[in-house]
Amino acid sequence: MMSRRGFVSSAAVLTGAAVVSGRIQAAGIPEAPTTRTTAMQPPVVPSSGPDYQPVATLNGWTLPWRMNGDVKEFHLVAEPVVREFAPGMKANLWGYNGQAPGPTIEAVEGDKVRIFVTNKLPEHTTVHWHGLILPNGMDGVGGLTQPHIKPGKTFVYEFELKKSGSFMYHPHSDEMVQMAMGMMGMFVVHPRDPKFRRVDRDFVVIMSAYAIDPGTYLPKVSEMTDFNMWTWNSRVFPGIDPMPVRLGDRVRIRIGNLTMTNHPIHIHGHTFAVSCTDGGWVPESAQWPEATVDVPVGSIRAVDFLADNPGDWALHCHKTHHAMNAMGHNVRNMIGVNQRPLAGDVRRLVPDYMPMGSEGTAPMAQMQMPLPDNTLPMMTGFGPFGPLEMGGMFTVIKIREGLAANDYKDPGPYKHPSGTVAYEVEGPTPAPAKQSPKSKS
Numbered sequence: 001m002m003s004r005r006g007f008v009s010s011a012a013v014l015t016g017a018a019v020v021s022g023r024i025q026a027a028g029i030p031e032a033p034t035t036r037t038t039a040m041q042p043p044v045v046p047s048s049g050p051d052y053q054p055v056a057t058l059n060g061w062t063l064p065w066r067m068n069g070d071v072k073e074f075h076l077v078a079e080p081v082v083r084e085f086a087p088g089m090k091a092n093l094w095g096y097n098g099q100a101p102g103p104t105i106e107a108v109e110g111d112k113v114r115i116f117v118t119n120k121l122p123e124h125t126t127v128h129w130h131g132l133i134l135p136n137g138m139d140g141v142g143g144l145t146q147p148h149i150k151p152g153k154t155f156v157y158e159f160e161l162k163k164s165g166s167f168m169y170h171p172h173s174d175e176m177v178q179m180a181m182g183m184m185g186m187f188v189v190h191p192r193d194p195k196f197r198r199v200d201r202d203f204v205v206i207m208s209a210y211a212i213d214p215g216t217y218l219p220k221v222s223e224m225t226d227f228n229m230w231t232w233n234s235r236v237f238p239g240i241d242p243m244p245v246r247l248g249d250r251v252r253i254r255i256g257n258l259t260m261t262n263h264p265i266h267i268h269g270h271t272f273a274v275s276c277t278d279g280g281w282v283p284e285s286a287q288w289p290e291a292t293v294d295v296p297v298g299s300i301r302a303v304d305f306l307a308d309n310p311g312d313w314a315l316h317c318h319k320t321h322h323a324m325n326a327m328g329h330n331v332r333n334m335i336g337v338n339q340r341p342l343a344g345d346v347r348r349l350v351p352d353y354m355p356m357g358s359e360g361t362a363p364m365a366q367m368q369m370p371l372p373d374n375t376l377p378m379m380t381g382f383g384p385f386g387p388l389e390m391g392g393m394f395t396v397i398k399i400r401e402g403l404a405a406n407d408y409k410d411p412g413p414y415k416h417p418s419g420t421v422a423y424e425v426e427g428p429t430p431a432p433a434k435q436s437p438k439s440k441s
């Protein structure tokens with residue numbers, strides 16, 4: 001990732017010209033930082049202006065900016081990108097500044113922002129600022145509020161951030177294709193009052209879904225229902241960063257949904273409450289505890305919780321097909337079916353044939369089955385006790401004592417205090433006691 005300090009200082013030279021003319025000239029466009037890494041970049045601590053707790057974008061980054069007078073300037077470049085979903089699978093997507101999703105934009109309530117958008121796609125685009133209150137002509141709906149941004153052209157969006165909260169950006173132009181190709185990002189506006197709803201760790205996840213046939217690289221953009229890659233920040237388990245958290249931290253997870261269905265997001269070992277939506281902050285008096293929060297299509301739910309229970313806690317979509325990778329949809333249910341007599345016949349035609357599924361699909365997660373190129377196992381990932389049999393929208397919140405404030409390194413597996421892990425009964429299992437008819441009351 002480029003150095004933000006270098007970006008800010010080189011940009012200072014350009015200050016002035018644009019402000020005087022009122023209309024931006026091409027020479028006044030800030031450089032567009034780009035990154036190709038899927039490793040989470042450290043949160044960008046504010047060096048000027050009001051203090052805030054910067055967000056950590058899983059497998060992502062925050063877009064650097066420059067100050068031009070009293071305006072914060074950003075530069076998004078819409079372009080084709082290659083995104084690794086997890087080691088072993090890449091997809092040809094469209095995104096911003098080298099990645100899909102695009103970088104998270106962070107600013108402060110009351111900031112004036114100027115966002116340059118350069119189109120390097122083969123077709124026109126726009127950017128809609130989802131949830132933000134702004135002048136109609138800055139809303140980014142192609143054809144309705146502005147002309148489309150043609151390939152090779154740069155447009156400018158300028159507005160003041162009227163309120164803090166959790167927002168998104170995405171095209172409002174050939175939406176079905178451009179969002180199915182991965183074009184989206186989060187837009188976090190921090191409160192001007194540094195103490196307002198302050199947390200110690202603030203994670204950002206945007207959910208997108210893709211239909212990518214095993215062995216291929218390109219999403220099927222006209223798919224409406226049958227997606228097979230359910231992603232957080234265009235990553236799937238085990239490619240999704242864990243969330244390292246210090247015991248006692250107040251934690252926020254902002255979850256945006258730009259897929260075509262809802263996602264009930266479930267936390268283990270804790271309860272959380274929805275603190276913010278893409279409409280704004282939820283008053284504390286209107287919150288209630290939950291262990292699962294449904295994130296509807298085209299919306300954001302930010303959940304807050306106190307990390308008071310150390311361990312490795314799963315966080316995942318509770319739709320089981322969304323916590324697995326491709327190939328899960330057309331498997332026949334063979335549980336209880338004796339396939340042995342048939343297997344010999346099939347092997348005469350297909351010598352490598354292996355009957356599977358009579359005892360469930362867990363055995364598949366334990367063996368390294370041959371897969372087409374660029375295809376992830378349906379159920380995968382290993383933990384200290386064995387296979388996790390997961391994929392898709394799944395990660396682990398790792399709550400540990402004594403982590404440093406800005407330490408987001410994976411602390412490794414949790415060391416359970418002795419006597420706190422489920423264990424096997426020793427000796428033969430006794431037959432269950434039968435209830436006698438007489439004991440019925």
Ligand SMILES: [Cu+2]
Nearest residue numbers: 263317319322
């Ligand atoms: Cu889901």
